[in-house]
Each structure stands twice: as structure tokens, then as C-alpha cells.
Amino acid sequence: MHIAFHAPLKPPDHPVPSGDRRMARAFMDLLVSLGHEVELASRFRSYDRTGDERRQERLARIGRELARRLVRRYRGRPPEMLPGLWFTYHLYHKAPDWLGPVVSTALRIPYVVAEASVAPKQAAGPWAIGFAASRAAIARADLVLAMTDQDRAGLASVVSGPGRLHLFPPFLDTAPFAAAALARGSARARLAAASGLDMEWPWLVAVAMMRADAKLLSYRLLARALAALADRDWQLVVVGDGEARGTVEGLLAPLGAGRVHFTGAVPPEALAGLLAACDLCVWPACNEAYGMALLEAQAAGLPVVAGAEGGVSDIVVDGSTGILVRPRDPLAFADAVRTLLDDPERRRVMGLAARAHVTARHDVAAARARLRPLLEASRCVSA
Structure with a gap:
């Protein structure tokens, strides 16, 4: 037809x-x-x-x-x-x-x-x-x-x-993300070599365009939440670009030198490997319809911490494939990220559940x- x-x-x-x-x-x-x-x-x-x-x-x-x-x-x-x-x-x-x-x-x-x-x-x-x-x-x-x-x-x-x-x-087509998850070690080594990230620390990742709308509000909340985690070892990979990039960089700068790595916009064929190299997807998800980036992160084997806003709960299973927190609450967000930073085994189990869930329901x-x-x-x- x-x-x-x-x-x-x-x-x-x-x-x-x-x-x-x-x-x-x-x-x-x-x-x-x-x-x-x-x-x-x-x-x-x-x-x-x-x-x-x-x-x-x-x-x-x-x-x-x-x-x-x-x-x-x-x-x-x-x-x-x-x-x-x-x-x-x-x-x-x-x-x-x-x-x-x-x-x-x-x-x-x-x-x-x-x-x-x-x-x-x-x-x-x-x-x-x-x-x-x-x-x-x-x-x-x-x-x-x-x-x-x-x-x-x-x-x-x-x-x-x-x-x-x-x-x-x-x-989405989960196949490229599943393949990237299986090659996580090499992907992680490549990203560390390209960015100077410490392979011994957990890597958080946020994927979003940088616009002066709800995206910027999410970046503001993310900056506030991560500021409460200065006593933990972590680094943040930020994937995205846009007219508000300077503002986003300014919001995240107080987190400290070496904490944040900006990749800019990443071509679709490279995104799966970048996600698989990381440990935890973090996004407050203000005014998100559901969040394709959250779906892609789970397909690559990452658990998610996100705000329970819009249709996010349709793609992230709270307590199984990630943790959903009260919308627009940076302290609750920080607590959820801290929980998974302190429990690598729970992160691993949630990541496996995330891949299985996305493959079964969203492939x-x-x-x-x-x-x-x-x-x-x-x-x-x-x-």
C-alpha cells in the first residue's frame, strides 16, 4: 500500500x-x-x-x-x-x-x-x-x-x-544497543582515551538538546542534584548541543574541574557505544512526553534515574529498570543517584532488567x- x-x-x-x-x-x-x-x-x-x-x-x-x-x-x-x-x-x-x-x-x-x-x-x-x-x-x-x-x-x-x-x-531498533552493551569494555576504553575520564569512577550520562525551555529546566535541576553529591566519586558525560549550551556549561561548571565532559551532538551510529560505556543515565525529565534518550539508555544496558513526569513511567519501570523520583525535586533526585552510586551490583541488575524490558516491549x-x-x-x- x-x-x-x-x-x-x-x-x-x-x-x-x-x-x-x-x-x-x-x-x-x-x-x-x-x-x-x-x-x-x-x-x-x-x-x-x-x-x-x-x-x-x-x-x-x-x-x-x-x-x-x-x-x-x-x-x-x-x-x-x-x-x-x-x-x-x-x-x-x-x-x-x-x-x-x-x-x-x-x-x-x-x-x-x-x-x-x-x-x-x-x-x-x-x-x-x-x-x-x-x-x-x-x-x-x-x-x-x-x-x-x-x-x-x-x-x-x-x-x-x-x-x-x-x-x-x-x-526503537534495540540491536545496535544490544551489540554495544556486549562491547562495553572497548567502548569504555575509547571514551576514556578521548575524554580523559577516569575508568575507575562511575560515569553518569545525560542526553538532551540544549534549548531555553523545559530542557534547560532539567539541566538546572540536574546541576542542583549533582551538587549534593560532591562527596561521591563520579563523572558526568553530557551529550547534546544547542543555543543554550553556554548556559548549560555555566550551570554545570560549579560541579568542579574534571567532573563534566561535553561531547556535543553525537551521530546516531555512535550513540549506542557511548551510552554502553557509561554506568547510569540521569535526567530530571521536565515536561518530557516520555524521553527517547531514556529508552535508548536502557536498551544499552543502563539503569535510569529520572523524574516521574509525563510518560516517563511508561518506559522506565520504577524499582526494576531504574528509579523514578518526585518531579522537579533535586534532593530526591540526588538521593536516588546516591543509592545507585553506592550499590554497583544493583546498578548491574537494573541494567540487565532495562535491556530485557526494552527488548521485550519497545523493540x-x-x-x-x-x-x-x-x-x-x-x-x-x-x-
Whole structure:
């Protein structure tokens, strides 16, 4: 089947790396692995970061015109080249889908959405236009894939009818991370040689872009938490880059010379080895949807200490694959990190549990097995 794919928040080929971009690409690859031909329908971004009503109105006009153009373009194709399904990844009040509902209705094809969310408090707020559009699109969808329990609960009030709303856990290809975990010793030696890290100390790792939003808040909390652990031996590896890098470096500088190593942005093919070389993933996870970096760290055999915010508890099993603490509580975070720093055997057992959990629940093979019957059913629903 030919599938038209759209990601209104950020297209899968966007130049700035992020968990959202990785998940969009993963969905495209997943659809291809199921035997479908996937076309990126549009790179149009409907994202409005600040709640600007005029900007949202302008984006709505552009989106409606683009949708009309897409319908004309598709109708000009031979029947065998027409999309048999429209798939939109990640729509919500800040990034509504102006294209998918129009095109799928005009072509009479199923409309499928993944990682959609509904925040009722935005109905009359600065994103009211985006909220109304995203809510209408979600209500129109033949199949809605919620990636966290929190999102599924919110969507239940919008998605009516049986078989349309399903929990679909975030996923990744665990094979590179499993291979990296098996070669941990050599990966650790390479990182030590490149960075000057002490191989006798535990290495903490944080992976996140450096932006002046919730990411920066997480970095602030991480700095406060680690400052309370000055009496322990540890070093921190920070993976990521962005416009707030100078601020992040300033926040972590008081931890002491030699404590923190910045890698900058790391290409995807090198990330698995870097994670496997470390001992513990640490991230406060402020306003995280779920955190792809936390999933990747566990796939590489690392336990996680994170804030129990958003959908983090959907991917980190508290007490088994890591420790979840009260959101935005640096002292509780420090206590959890201290617990695992002082107990290498517990870290090891949690790391093994993390790999097993991610392989069983979040591997691409599990996602493939979930998605195939859901897409088949969605075609019947639309028909």
C-alpha cells in the first residue's frame, strides 16, 4: 500500500536532531518494514511555540491551501499511485494537522494518527485555534495510536467508537544497543582515551538538546542534584548541543574541574557505544512526553534515574529498570543517584532488567507485530 506520511511538528528530515525527529523516522521505517511504500507528503510545519493567534490563523490558511493542492496532485495520479492511507505523526494544540483530515476525506482513505494528545485547558487559551483543529482531526481519525497511558486517558474523551484508540508504546531498533552493551569494555576504553575520564569512577550520562525551555529546566535541576553529591566519586558525560549550551556549561561548571565532559551532538551510529560505556543515565525529565534518550539508555544496558513526569513511567519501570523520583525535586533526585552510586551490583541488575524490558516491549519487532493488524482494521473502519 502507498502511504502518505506527515509530521506537522517537525518533519523527519528536519536538520535539528531530537527525539521527535527520531520517532518520526522510526515510524516511516516501520511502515516500510511492513511492506508499504511511504511518501513524505509535506514538510509543512504547523508549530506555533508562543501561542500567537495571528500566526496560528496564518498557518491554518497555508495548511488548508496546501491540503487542496495535495488533493489535486493526488487526483492527477494513476490509481496505482494514489495513497491508500494517510499517516500523521505527532499532532497537538501547538502543531495541529491541517492536511491529513482534508486529504483523507477527499480521497476516501483511512486517516491514522500517532502520538496525538489533548489538553482541555488549552481550549480557551492562546492555542485555542490549534486546539480546536487538533481535536477535530483526532475525532476524525480512523485509528489513534497513543504512546503513553497519560495520552490515552486524555484521548478517550475525544475518540469514540470501538477499536479506534490503542496504546502503542514508543519503540526503537534495540540491536545496535544490544551489540554495544556486549562491547562495553572497548567502548569504555575509547571514551576514556578521548575524554580523559577516569575508568575507575562511575560515569553518569545525560542526553538532551540544549534549548531555553523545559530542557534547560532539567539541566538546572540536574546541576542542583549533582551538587549534593560532591562527596561521591563520579563523572558526568553530557551529550547534546544547542543555543543554550553556554548556559548549560555555566550551570554545570560549579560541579568542579574534571567532573563534566561535553561531547556535543553525537551521530546516531555512535550513540549506542557511548551510552554502553557509561554506568547510569540521569535526567530530571521536565515536561518530557516520555524521553527517547531514556529508552535508548536502557536498551544499552543502563539503569535510569529520572523524574516521574509525563510518560516517563511508561518506559522506565520504577524499582526494576531504574528509579523514578518526585518531579522537579533535586534532593530526591540526588538521593536516588546516591543509592545507585553506592550499590554497583544493583546498578548491574537494573541494567540487565532495562535491556530485557526494552527488548521485550519497545523493540521494533514488537511494534511491527502491534501495527500490522491495527492498520488492516483501520482500512475496514474507513471503508
